[in-house]
Amino acid sequence: MIKVCFWGTRGSLPVSITADTVRAKLHRALKTARNFDTSTDEAIEAFINGQLSFSDWGSYGGNTSCVEIRDDGEYVLCDAGSGLRDFGNFIMKSGRGKNPGVYNIFMSHLHWDHIQGFPFFTPAFIPGNKINIYGFHEELRDTFIRQQAAPNFPVPLNVMKAKIDFHVLEPDKEYEIAGYKVIGIRQTHPGFSYGYSFVKDGKKIVYSTDSEHKDDAKKLGKFFDGADLLIFDAQYSLFDAIDTKENWGHSSNVLGVELSVNAGVKRLCLFHHEPAYSDETIEQLYRDTVEYCQITAPERPLKVDIAYDGLEIDI
Numbered sequence: 163m164i165k166v167c168f169w170g171t172r173g174s175l176p177v178s179i180t181a182d183t184v185r186a187k188l189h190r191a192l193k194t195a196r197n198f199d200t201s202t203d204e205a206i207e208a209f210i211n212g213q214l215s216f217s218d219w220g221s222y223g224g225n226t227s228c229v230e231i232r233d234d235g236e237y238v239l240c241d242a243g244s245g246l247r248d249f250g251n252f253i254m255k256s257g258r259g260k261n262p263g264v265y266n267i268f269m270s271h272l273h274w275d276h277i278q279g280f281p282f283f284t285p286a287f288i289p290g291n292k293i294n295i296y297g298f299h300e301e302l303r304d305t306f307i308r309q310q311a312a313p314n315f316p317v318p319l320n321v322m323k324a325k326i327d328f329h330v331l332e333p334d335k336e337y338e339i340a341g342y343k344v345i346g347i348r349q350t351h352p353g354f355s356y357g358y359s360f361v362k363d364g365k366k367i368v369y370s371t372d373s374e375h376k377d378d379a380k381k382l383g384k385f386f387d388g389a390d391l392l393i394f395d396a397q398y399s400l401f402d403a404i405d406t407k408e409n410w411g412h413s414s415n416v417l418g419v420e421l422s423v424n425a426g427v428k429r430l431c432l433f434h435h436e437p438a439y440s441d442e443t444i445e446q447l448y449r450d451t452v453e454y455c456q457i458t459a460p461e462r463p464l465k466v467d468i469a470y471d472g473l474e475i476d477i
Contacts, residue, residue, distance in 0.1 A: 164365055164477040165232045166391060166431075169252075170225030170245020171469040173372070173397045173434035174275055177224040183440075190218050216470075217441040223471025226275040227434060229393060231360060231367060236264040236340040240358065240369045240393075242295075245471065246279030254284050262290035266340045269297035270371055271355035272305045280306060281315050291324035296331055296339070298346055298356045303328040347385050349373035359385060365477050368427075371395040371434045375413050375421065386425035390477050393469070394418040396432035396447070415451040419466070423459045431467040431475065444468065 194213055199205045210219050226243030239249065246267075253259045265285060270276060285291050295302065306328070310319045319326070331337060333356065337344045343361040348354055350373055357370035368389045375382060386392055396415040415432055422430045432451060435444050448468040455464055467475065 163233070164362065164367070166367060166393075166475045166477060167230040167232055167249075168228075168245075168433075168469045168471060168473040169230060169249040170228040170241075170243040170279070171223055171433055171435055171471055171473075172226050172243075172275075172437050173395070174226075174437050176226050176244045176275075176278075177437045179221055179224065187218055187441075190214075194218070215445060217445040220441075221470070222435060222441050222444050222468070225471050226278065227270070227371060228279060229369060229433075231342075233341075233362070236266055238340050238342065238360070239265065239267045241270055241276045241371075242267055242278075242280045242283070243276050244279045244282075247282040247284075248471070250282070250284040250286075259285055259288065262292070264340070265291065265293045267293065267295045268344070268358050268369070269295065269299075269302065270357070270369070271351060271353060272297070272299050272301065273353070273372070274309075276372075277306065277309055281310050281317065286322045286324045286326065289323040293324050293326045294329060294339075295326065296329045296344075298331050298333055298348070299354075300330060302330055345385075347381070350375065357382075357385065359389075365390050367477060368392045373413060375417055382421060383425045386421060386427055389425070389427045389429075391429045391431060391475060392418075392422055392425075392427045393431045393433045394422070395434045396451075397434045397436045415447055416454060419451060419455050419458065419464065422464055423455075423462050426462075427464065429465045429467065429475070431469050431473075433469045435469070 191214055195209060198209050198213060200209055225245035227241040228243045228245030228249060229240040230249055231238040286293055307319050310317060331346055333346050333348050341362055345359045346356045349357050355372040360367045366389045368386055373395055395413045396418045418430055418432060452466050455466055
């Protein structure tokens with residue numbers, strides 16, 4: 163089984179949960195609890211699971227893009243946003259960080275929110291670890307070096323003790339990496355971004371973020387074709403995508419459904435959430451997406467998820 167783990171799901175910049183936000187969640191939960199039994203731990207759990215929405219008891223998180231594709235082989239990650247720090251901490255706490263490991267990081271592009279977690283990635287400081295960073299931009303290595311060069315950061319890249327190698331790939335060419343067949347495709351985004359297709363044991367996972375889809379629907383349809391899971395940039399609602407934020411390089415929930423249905427995708431996960439959106443707004447976007455999917459394509463079952471920091475999906 164392949165497990166996809168989401169360590170960072172926000173777009174553009176990290177966001178924090180404030181005291182006022184926590185207080186508002188607590189107020190809503192207590193208000194809802196007035197008419198329910200909460201006298202025991204079991205009753206409390208039943209109340210939380212049955213009566214509260216996710217945005218009432220949880221959070222979609224604040225880390226920027228980092229997604230792990232996990233099996234029993236080498237580590238495979240998509241992007242190195244601030245979620246990479248939490249992934250590294252998880253590896254160290256689990257005990258697996260005590261043994262040398264191979265970490266393969268596939269970069270969609272080199273904007274800051276997709277690289278900012280690397281200076282805080284603990285396995286990169288441990289001798290014996292090997293880190294392969296893959297991408298399609300010629301300045302791949304230089305970008306990581308500059309991020310940690312003075313005065314940006316106190317620890318230069320060359321101080322990290324792991325063996326770090328950079329690999330510039332060619333779009334539309336198939337590679338065998340960490341047991342996966344990997345193909346990248348260029349996407350519409352300032353400076354260009356690249357989507358990835360990972361195929362292993364008959365399972366196909368597509369990671370497509372930071373892309374504004376306009377005239378490339380036919381090409382993307384072939385790239386998404388039959389995916390067991392499509393992780394899709396749905397930073398905006400349809401209104402925002404076509405009105406106030408057109409040409410900003412991101413897509414919408416509605417287009418994600420349409421492309422998925424046309425390509426025969428089995429499972430769609432909305433990703434790269436707008437940092438200005440509250441948990442309640444993101445949750446409503448999810449509900450609207452599910453409703454839209456049920457109305458427009460009832461004959462084509464498409465499971466829709468919305469990513470949050472800590473989500474795990476079995477493929």
